Amino acid sequence: MGHDLAPVLELRQVSRSFGPIEVLHGVDIALQPGRVHALIGENGAGKSTMMKIMAGYQPPSSGQVALDGKPIAFASIGEAEARGISLIHQEFNLAEQLTVEENIFLGRELHRGPFLDKPAMRARVRELLAALDCRVPPERRVAQLSNSDKQMVEIAKALLRDTRVLIMDEPTAVLTRAETAVLLRQVRALRAAGTAVLFTSHKLDEVAEIADDLTIMRDGAVVWTGLAAGMDEHGMATAMVGREMSDLFPPKDSTPGEIALEVTGLNVPGHARDIGLTLRRGEVLGVAGLIGSGRTETFEALCGLRPGSGRVRLFGREVRINHPWQAQALGMCYLTEDRKTRGLLLQKGMRENLTLQALAKFDRGLIDTRAEDRALDQAIADFDIRGHRGALVGNLSGGNQQKLLFAKTLLADPEIIIIDEPTRGIDIGTKQQMYGFIRRLAAQGRAIVVISSEMQEVIGLADRVLVMRHGRITGELAGSDATEEAIVRLAMGVAVSAPQQESAT
Template identity: 50%
Template sequence: MSLSVRFHHIVKEFGPVRVLHGVDFGLEAGRVVGLLGENGAGKSTLMKILAGHERPTGGQLLIDGVERHFAGPREAEALGIALIHQEFNLAEHLTVAQNIFLGHEKRRGWLLDKRAMAREAAACLQLVGLDIDPDTPVSSLIVAEKQLVEIAKALSRKARLLIMDEPTASLSAGETGRLFALMARLRSEGVTIVYISHKLDEMEAQTDEVVVMRDGKFVARAATADVDRRQMANLMVGRDVADMFPPRSPPPHDAPELLRVSNLTVPGWVQDLGFAVRAGEILGFAGLVGAGRTEAFEGLIGLRPRSDGTVDICGQRADIRSPRDAMRHGLAYLSEDRKGKGLHVGLGLRENLTMMTLERDGPWLDVKAGRAALERAIADFGIRLRDPDCVGGALSGGNQQKLALAKYLRTDPRVIVLDEPTRGVDVGAKREIYALIHRLAAEGRAVIVISSELIELIGLCHRVAVLHGGRLQAVLGPDQLTEENLIRHATNTRH
């Protein structure tokens, strides 16, 4: 049996700051409802209230007409409400099966029934199309696989209301298609689904209706068939967002080459990769999940071993064995996993911002200078926040990404690599990040953008390198940048 929900004038305050302002709308049973809004609009906070992770400051939460006060997520799960987190909520040191049943372990008498949990975990993994051993440690999985484990974990709870927060942010096209087929099956079985995504094409194709929030308030509701993507985007930000990408100026013909990579080989991932990028140029990297894009650059900066390859920065051979070496040579890499590798979400904003430049800033910790640096970063990068003394994990996804960018740019790199820079970021924040990327190129830096969003690569980049199976298939110039061309090279179906 599915669940119906009513948010009745829900208010949420964190100290003196109000983040939800009397939100009032309902969710009909057995429907797929798209929840739209910029980062910081209050979507995730509202869903955490529904899933028992937060308590409202005021208002009523009605489930099937009965007012509920959840003491924690287990009480919500007992009613059949499950939340798939945008930022992974997995215990890295445990296995996949242990994560799926964490807090819900199956027992045979006093003993854990490991065989039953492995069997059921395998069935849940099969539903999401993930073919791995349930005894695999989560720490060994790539980002896309961790996302599928999060989804499998929610399915194991036999949810009657499933909240999906950016579930496809790190999935390939094939994995996304399987997830959509699963959603259709769950909907046919009467499961209510709340779908949060910044990918408006997914909203258009997969939801029955959309609800829009802005600045902690409910602002609009409509049948999906009655609004197009541009109208959705305009409702989210309260203005017209027709021009997502800034005008693209080509780099000067005599611009110096800032980075040249030759014969880069990362065992098991990348073979003989070579490319170059000039000052003022934005070079994109495209490819399917598993093509080796992230692994190539992790090998380049010393995060994983490489067996071959040379790197020249500003015409000089660079011996890079660690990210610190890369930083000293003027090369910065911002990981796609901002929570795991980009930021320390439990530390304050100032500590996050300044940690990479402690060596440069001197032997003594200058708190006053750090606070001034944070104030400049908040202004320069448009970081929106309630409290400058909060921890990194308290920021919305888009603002976490801006903080991570500010952190890496404090090292003043000549070459900066941005891996999935807008993953899980709303349309308004995307626009701001695109403008920042253009600003970096205009300053004479070389910028490399790794992205799974083809429109992003086409709109941002001067050229795009396409990988397939760990090998470079093509480098496409501006006249060749079409979705069809990128897909053909990424799937190696050019003929």
């Protein structure tokens, strides 16, 4: 079983405070060589802080970090890395304009005399990428890579450093199923090679699939730790949330009304062709498909965020939309999947973010800041947003950011709301809340599109599901026809889904 091996990295009664607020309360965790340890918990439970302490990014306020049984205080990230501990962030830490090879060797380039030893580096990179089943050419610029390939480059970078402890913060959040399968295979290989792996994920099925050990956190404390086999998915969710999880998805009880949106022959150069769809008031339309199938681009073009051509009718009236503010004036808003770089101003406070999209509502020559504060009070109450009012939005947890983004868009009173990945990287309790919000909007008679990579989400939430593949709509499923298998088949363009074929796209 290997559970009695000496731990390679341990936290002992570690607490951590930021100013007067203690976010970690005396946590213990032990990582063992050759085992995969999953760390789960709601957003804001303290997982990220814990990982940062383990990787030497932050010192603990009290308690000990122990490496090979001996207490240690890392002076820097570099020291932790030199001791074989690597942390892979949720946000990639890559130089976008450098090539894959240059990134992997950044700071530890191989030399021959005063010159770089490019052939040796090239060979080593090929070796590493081959081990990761990653077919990216080493000379490609990182800016041109997909998220999943960037993830692989990050892992390759860590592997180059003879990592003994690999800590991954939500490595699968931006990956498709096929890409996740590749990643998990690689994690298994690392485990076999004796590496201690710690990872966090909100996808409990993955946790159940790969973890040997499991630690569950809630509100800055460890609430459960033990063998992963001792806990099923339902138990995990209950322990994380601290209450019994009832049905994740609310009932689909709204009745479709008049046609709100009608699109025919929409072309988005380089991304989608001949898209046609209709959407009624009171309806939630799901859009499924692999990452890269043109889902996001299609709806961005529809809202004037990127060039596109085609016929668009809103509430029966033919319209031309070239800019997002035109779409908003016509009652249609797009909520981005990328809340950190496109959704919110991370360096600004909650109030300025909340009202940015609907600032005209508060503009009486000068901005009425009291009305803004009232709107923020309302949004905090309506959407259960937690955090200091004065805090920068970048310091809020992912779930609270998502709620704020939601509130911000709704402040513009859109009748048609396109929501791209409504629950990416947020915990299960917040997910359930988001689903409730979305269904409630439909019940109010708004027309809603939900784009999602999580099939259960699309099926559980949507009245109808459109599936896209290679920039085209390959099918529409409704009611009991909308099954995971049917969606996968349409998304992959194959008769029967098979993981090997999946990775080929």
